[in-house]
Amino acid sequence: MTTLSEEDSAPGQGPLSILTAKEIALSGLAFLALAVLYFHDMVGGEFIFGGGDLISFFIPYRMLWLEQVGDFTFPLWNPYILSGNPLFATLQPAILYPLSLLFIAFPFVLAVNLTVILHYALAGWFMYLLMRASHCGRGAALVSALIFMFGGYLVTVRIYLSTFMPVAWIPLLLLCFFSGLRKRDLRWGLAASTVGACMFFAGGVETCFQMFGLLVVFALWPQGLFPREPVPTWRWRLSYLGAFLAVFFGLIAVQFFPTYELSKLTERAGGLPIGEAARWSMMPKDLLQFLMLDPYGYLTRSEGFGNNQVWLRSLYVGAIPFLLAGLAVFRGGRQAGVCAGVALLSALVAMGPAGGLYSLLHATVPFLDTFRYPVKFILPAVVALALLAGWGWDGFVRSAGSAPTAQNKRAHVWIGLATAGMVLFGLINAFEPAIQSAMQNRGMVPPAYNEVRINLFNSKRLLVFLSLFCLMLFFFLRAERKPRRWLGAALFVLALDLVFSGYGFHHKVPIDDFEATDPLTRFMQTHAGKERIYIADNAERAKDGGIAKVNLRGNLIQGPKVPLPIRTVPGIYQADGWAVMRQNRYLKFRKILRVPPFENRLNLLRLANVQYIVSRDPLESPNLQPVEFHDPSYPELKVYKNTDFLPRAFMVGECRVVADEKHIIAKLLDGRTDFSRQVILEQPPEGFECTGDDNPETPSPHPVGSVADLVLDYGSVTLTATTSRPQLLVLSDAYYPGWTATLDGKDLPLYRANLVFRAVVVPAGTHRIRFEYRPWSFRLGGGITLVTIVLCGAFLLKPKRRHANTNAIPVTPS
Template identity: 25%
Template sequence: MKSRRLLATALGLGCLAALFLHCFGTALFRGEQFAFRDAGHFYYPLYKVVQDEWAAGRVPLWNPWENGGMPLLGQPTSAALYPGKLLYAGVPYAWGARLYIVAHVLLAVGAMFALMRHWRVSRAGAMIAALGYGFGVPVLFQYCNIIFLVGAAWMPLGLLAVDRLVRLRRRRAIVELAAVLAMQILGGDPQATYVVGLIAAGYAVAIAGDRERVGTPSRRRPLLVTTVIVLGLAAWVGLTIAAGAWLPGLRPEPTQTRPMPVFPWTPYASKALLAAWAVLAVLVAVAWRHSPRGRARMGTLAPLIGSAVVAGLLSAAQLLPSVEFNGLSSRAAQEGSHEIYAFSVEPYRLLELLWPNVFGVSFGVESTWLYTLPPYGSQKVWVPSLYLGGPVIVLAIAGFGLRGGPPGRGLLAAVALIGVLAGLGMYSSPLWYARFVPELAETLGPHDPSMTGPVRLDGELRDGDGGLYWLLSAGLPGFGSFRYPAKFMTFAALGIAGLAGFGWDRLAAGRARPATVTAGAILAITLVSVALLAANSGRFDAFVRSSPMTRQGGTFGPIHVEGARFETTRALLHAAAIMAAMIVLARLTPRRPGLASCAALVLLTADLAVANGRFILTVPQRLLDEGETPRALELIAEAEAEDPADGPYRIHRMPTWTPPSWRLERDPDRVDELIRWERATIQPKYGLLSGVEYTHTEGTAELYDIMFFFAPFQRRLRAEAARVLPYAEPGMDAVIFPRRGFDLWNSRYFVVPRYPDWEDEFRGYASFLPDTTPIYPDPDALDSMSDEGRQRLILEEDFQILRNEDAFPRAWVVHEVRPVEPIEGLDREDRVGRTIELLYPGPGDLFWEDPKLNAYDLTRIAWAEVDPEAPDILRGFVPGGPPSASERVEVVDHRPHRVALRASLDRPGVVVLADTYYPGWRLTIDGEPAPIIRTNHMMRGAAVGSGTHELVYTYEPDSFRLGLIGSAIGLVASLGLLGWSASRPTIGRGSPPPPPSHRP
């Protein structure tokens, strides 16, 4: 027996090693780096900034390189205090980036194995669950979104701690669960923490109720329960459709500042929701006190609340700055301006659980035909597949069960079901389905248009309103701040993979029929699908070829129709082979469980390697090396050598576009080409590797106020504007950016596309053309080029650099201010009115002219928000008049946590610094503390007397200081709880542990 266990363990480790090397061999042994999607242009530069700050002996508190400055520690994605970042210590950064990813994939595998062994699943079943979870695409592909890989890696350990605390009542588990939750918060995935907490609460209520029911007959009536469920679903569908027809009529009328307002109660919804939950908690507590089952539930929930409190304390040093930042970001806006449905999983994509890559693949050679299906090109793909392995799906279905059975099975079944439904996002709402019926669409409105914002311009409800994800976002406090329903597929993967472990043990125990029937049914459906595809290959090709998306193409070129059919055929044949093998395996397992377990592990390993290994994309490390200066920065450096700036400056690089030639031709090395081009044109955040300060970037969250300086709007082009824009016609709509906002924030250079599309916010650079000097391409060189050469430049390079001749300096002096009252809350209308006053360029502007607005000279006047409690703060410092030629402000030191200015004034005035106003910044003038005045809505201002003065801004956030104290308290509390648990291991009367398993 012992030798058999050793053999099984060795085989499991061998399978893990084979998958690990197959997926990560190029990164670990060929010097390549993970750089696809966010792994390259987001996390690689961001984490480099964090590590550089630690290396410089500073806590990474502030990010001065983006959006005029923003918190660094306060961004959860920075994971600045996560202990896992110790992997970067002692190795070159490039190696740290590799190890950080592969270590968390291994953690996901090991944690899943530990969870299943905790529930007494056999070693073979636990390894099947672990491999399916860690190397299934929903987890494996998160190397592109590292914080979610971290959250997924810790998730099984979270459920393990929950079970030990809720079912086994182990006191030590209070600290274990708190540690896991803290790791997820510090690792950058607070949503995973939130959802684990919800799972724990639901599990606690269910377990406590079951514990009180022991020994009492069940009163459940299956027919009655089924009837209630059916009637509830019917009522939900009816109410959702009725709301879709009735609610839009309650919206206020649109105005200039509110193109399509939200509902009148939206600004108060979050406060009302908190109050409703508080009242509900009190009522439930009162009701539970008077029943044994209720008291049991309260006793079970109390330790969970304790774990949550300790987790919050342990992570407070990062959590408090994050809460502060998030409370000022667009996610917390009162009008609900945050998009919650992006990256919903289309229902038909659930076929990917059975057939790997059945819709084709989107890189290398574009062969996906997913975009030919509803919603017709509007799909946003979070992970390119949902495949966890054919054996995992068969065994999960065979092991499924919500009640009874071994411990943990019901919990995982619920997690799987809810994870899938929540992952559907907008597609779980009856509205999306109802709008396919023409008669209902006349009342409810059509489906959401492409690129729809949080509120539809026609005022109708969104397709997803009324669905499960909407319910979570609208009904749970703070949940609406999260994004991307598809992240729930990670929880679904955990549930499905865990059920596969139980399914294997059920199969090994001799119950082969569920697995045999499941595999047989999938095989039959698959073979029929293969036959239908073979018989209708011409129709399939014609269908894919007829789609506008096929002709339009994408980053990886036009869709290869024959390739799409090949990938679909390959997926079906792959699934057929796996299902046939599973039928044989199901017949073999009851007779030869040891041999069958070895065969199952080998089969799953081969399955995952073939199906999912192709999704690990790496590029040569040299494409990211700091030694290679990006082409755009070389050109800017040459321009600066001829005409240097007076001080630091920012660069605005329009966010997302790719050369048009890529849509016209395929390239199997397009991933390398993509990274090379993005780095050369300093797509955010690649410029952080070279110290670039970006004017405006879009990431996971930005300060709500800063966005109003840069948000585009639409204007109808007048004849004089159309004359200066290539390919433009009078009367056409164009995307216009408020150019003055970019000028005001010290934007000396614009990096924009060469090929324009004036109606596209990613290619509509009309606002950046006036009062600029072309740096690249050189206009003289362009004139000497042939038409073919110019066309090649547009199609293949597709970028240009313009120097902004109207850029403001980083800091300047004014002697006149316009006092305004501080804006309270996050209401849009107050902000729009104020920023329109600031940004209106005045008469004569080509793109924005409004005779009802006044233009102000911001070189001589500034808006100053005056605290009503200190109305005299500017008295004597604003004598009026323009600044003199001899007055100047010099930036003498500009570091992340410190900015020093030398200001020379002929008379008192206000020194305006074009850096973000944010809590935690302190100011001294000549060594003496001085107040910071919120100027021009989001800048820092200082009242300064005549003469030469030194102004020093330092970032010393109270949120971090208080967070450190909280973390220290949490650490002490954790040690105390561990000591308490050593003396009395069990809380009250817990369930006795199950007998040791004798399964192989």
């Protein structure tokens, strides 16, 4: 068994015993400096990070919740899209994520950039600490940190903040969880629960799902990772796992309950069919991205990116990490073998149905059928590869002082690999025209592949770095004086390969372009006021099933359907909108807005308080008035004013009770229905008799009274209603659990109206009516979270009990 150095195996200490406070602090500062240098062009305030989902979803949501916090309102509700939709419950705004304080402490653009830079630094730093805590040397820790920090996976996910931010915390989660398990110390388990809660608050539902699954497995089978260490009894392990999960769910309850409530009302409730869930699976050819830089042009050609799966842009780590991981596995330790097995299973699941495992898991594992894009499940393989490479380096360095014969054999292997790489480089260089021609004849050209010349260049690049690395290790084994300088040179080669594989590929947007307001947004900000707008599907969908290209706040976005810039600007009320988590009922309402004939759709838009309609195709109706509007970027866009829209809140004198959703939709699609006189309810209202019948020709009573003093806030609507007889007040805001109504300060039953809107019964007289969003899910979850924090605090303040065995445990870096 390999003996650890005295520095690395202080007996009787915790998992960070080999680390001094000085090394922890200096390593953190070093990784922060490295991240700042990597993104040096993003710290001056001239640019903001851009890219698809970042600019379409994550940045607008942060702008909105900051606006609400600035008005001293907790951001629970988004009143601007889909006639109102939950904001906090969608998880994407990451409102409770601790590092979201950056958006309060710094100007918005700087906060966005610091978010990306800081999480790059945390990813590297936490991986370094994890490897050092597992008794690896500094060089091994640096190897793993560089691979995790600068590998292609983070290049891919940095535009998806809900994935990118929690991924950075994974090494710290593993460190805390397994430290508590090995040392029998619940305090580390509480730390792991806190880290997991941070990951969840950052939006990392899928990340937590994957990592927690592995934690459960290895809590029940710790011998898989720690084969040479004594492990606690199974009862203690179950108790530890139970405490970890209980504290985690207690901490996240304030977010979990609202998110779960929304998830049960979305199109994903009950699970997605495998055809929808398995969209954007990895293909076997995508595995080449680990070894070769940008073989399919995802990084350099946005059009090529769109023609293939559109989530995974890069996985590049190069050949060196695989070489080191091979060393770890070759040494035969169970720890390395299990880790390699995790990587293999991860890759098979990421391939979706083609990998064989995903279909089985989709049908059997709870909640897995609610996730889309199997490609996301490559994450455990990325983490495992970084760990294996670090272990491989550590094993190589520790075995360097072995017998001269064995060391000579190893030296021959390294010089042989270096020579083979240089020979291959020479052959490609010598026969490059012939190789180019052969690749073109085999169809290895865009759009399926990157440019032939680029792929050949990247092939030579791969061989150069691999050869140099092997040569440095050869010199290390043969050097008689200061051999460790050659290890430093090898690390430098690895760092160069990784850093420059993704350097400069981040999408940066000039601030002036990001902050510029497009003509359509300016028009609606001036004219729409408190009324809603509607953007027809044809305005954002490419013609004839092609690919639309849109400049979205300085970002070139393309796809079969892309949002107009107005979608990214809070403050404009819309009857539709872009959101990841949406009520399924409202999606059905939005779908019937596209059902011909147009006059029937216009009747529904009238009901939804739509004053302006944006369309690429011409629209004709006596109630539509063309507006003089022109946007040079969208010359085909047309804007129409609906002169017959209903107010946001209005009175009706008659109702009809229809419990079946299909019949409600049929009634909505009947163009003869006069929504200004009759409302469709799903249950009889208290204090009002519904007398409507099936015949739309039957005259309905004219409504009487008025609505005045309408005040719209983020999570409330207040108005004054005056009527001479009992009537129903219809509010064309989305119905959702948690909305309450009061009349003159007293609770009032709230009803779902016209499939997706709200209605209340108003008695005769003048009354002040208030609608307010006060979800029980948030209050219940908040109470549980508060109790959990108090209990954890009390536990931590108790006198410390010794749970750990103070005897040193021999460790091998297998």
